[in-house]
Amino acid sequence: MSGAAEAIKPEVMKQLFHPEIEDVLPADVFAALGDPIRLGILVSLADCDEVDKARCGAFTELASPSLLSYHFAKLREAGITRSRAEGTVRFLSIRREEFERRFPGLLDSVIETARRDPSVPRIKIDV
Amino acid sequence: MSGAAEAIKPEVMKQLFHPEIEDVLPADVFAALGDPIRLGILVSLADCDEVDKARCGAFTELASPSLLSYHFAKLREAGITRSRAEGTVRFLSIRREEFERRFPGLLDSVIETARRDPSVPRIKIDV
DNA sequence: CGACTATTTCAATGATCGTTGAATCATGGG
DNA sequence: CCCATGATTCAACGATCATTGAAATAGTCG
Numbered sequence: 001m002s003g004a005a006e007a008i009k010p011e012v013m014k015q016l017f018h019p020e021i022e023d024v025l026p027a028d029v030f031a032a033l034g035d036p037i038r039l040g041i042l043v044s045l046a047d048c049d050e051v052d053k054a055r056c057g058a059f060t061e062l063a064s065p066s067l068l069s070y071h072f073a074k075l076r077e078a079g080i081t082r083s084r085a086e087g088t089v090r091f092l093s094i095r096r097e098e099f100e101r102r103f104p105g106l107l108d109s110v111i112e113t114a115r116r117d118p119s120v121p122r123i124k125i126d127v
Numbered sequence: 128m129s130g131a132a133e134a135i136k137p138e139v140m141k142q143l144f145h146p147e148i149e150d151v152l153p154a155d156v157f158a159a160l161g162d163p164i165r166l167g168i169l170v171s172l173a174d175c176d177e178v179d180k181a182r183c184g185a186f187t188e189l190a191s192p193s194l195l196s197y198h199f200a201k202l203r204e205a206g207i208t209r210s211r212a213e214g215t216v217r218f219l220s221i222r223r224e225e226f227e228r229r230f231p232g233l234l235d236s237v238i239e240t241a242r243r244d245p246s247v248p249r250i251k252i253d254v
Numbered sequence: 255c256g257a258c259t260a261t262t263t264c265a266a267t268g269a270t271c272g273t274t275g276a277a278t279c280a281t282g283g284g
Numbered sequence: 285c286c287c288a289t290g291a292t293t294c295a296a297c298g299a300t301c302a303t304t305g306a307a308a309t310a311g312t313c314g
Contacts, residue, residue, distance in 0.1 A: 014262080014310080025246045027163045030237075034158030035302080057260065067303060069262050074301095088260050088311045103243075109236040110157075116230075119152045141280080141292080162272080184290060194273060196292050201271095215281045215290050 024079035032078030040121040053127040151206035159205030167248040
């Protein structure tokens with residue numbers, strides 16, 4: 001490799017797969033929502049004061065790091081969330097506008113349903 | 128058995144389990160919705176002209192009888208549908224009012240979402 | 255560089271899933 | 285009473301799931 005290239009900060013990190021919103025199927029979305037931990041991640045994310053500022057590490061009360069990573073992947077691959085890397089930290093957010101365009105009204109009722117139910121664990125995310 | 132008893136028509140058949148609507152958990156509902164055949168059953172049922180008049184046998188285009196029975200059970204055990212026996216036939220219906228009370232607004236957006244999507248198979252049910 | 259932190263990946267586990275086809279059960283009609 | 289019909293149950297299968305703990309990776313900072 002040429003010497004000059006190293007000066008450019010790559011800042012890429014391994015890119016995680018996000019499906020095109022048009023390719024997302026209803027059955028896969030519901031399957032991704034069919035787990036209490038993932039519903040907990042979703043409502044906690046929805047109730048986070050600042051959008052796109054929730055660190056993955058903020059969810060450790062819900063499960064172990066490796067299990068969280070597994071559930072993050074499920075939500076991401078179902079087109080519900082987006083994972084963004086910044087240095088050594090990853091931020092998680094809901095794909096609100098896209099998802100609303102693809103499935104109008106659905107995410108709101110899902111979140112409202114999960115929010116209302118005591119069986120769904122939730123945490124307070126401090127940004 | 129006494130002779131007179133036989134005149135009374137039993138009309139019971141094996142009772143299938145239906146959960147109390149209060150015991151139904153959001154994660155289990157979404158898990159039940161996480162399959163294209165079950166979404167197909169749900170929208171076909173929702174689009175049936177006459178309520179509570181859909182025979183189980185009307186869904187045979189969606190899957191084999193035994194597979195249908197399996198999917199019917201999933202929907203029923205998740206509190207979404209009700210199965211009613213009448214003679215040798217079974218009728219399937221959506222637990223609309225109860226479900227609406229338990230999870231306001233949810234079923235409508237789910238059905239609308241499934242209805243809009245071409246990946247969800249659907250049939251016309253002639254009552 | 256080397257330690258440190260945040261997160262993902264891997265390997266392994268038992269459990270549940272979706273599917274098939276054969277067997278069973280319940281009911282109504284000859 | 286036997287047979288046909290509508291539907292569920294059972295046994296089996298390979299696939300995927302949720303979970304665990306250990307190992308790998310990526311970036312930061314001394």
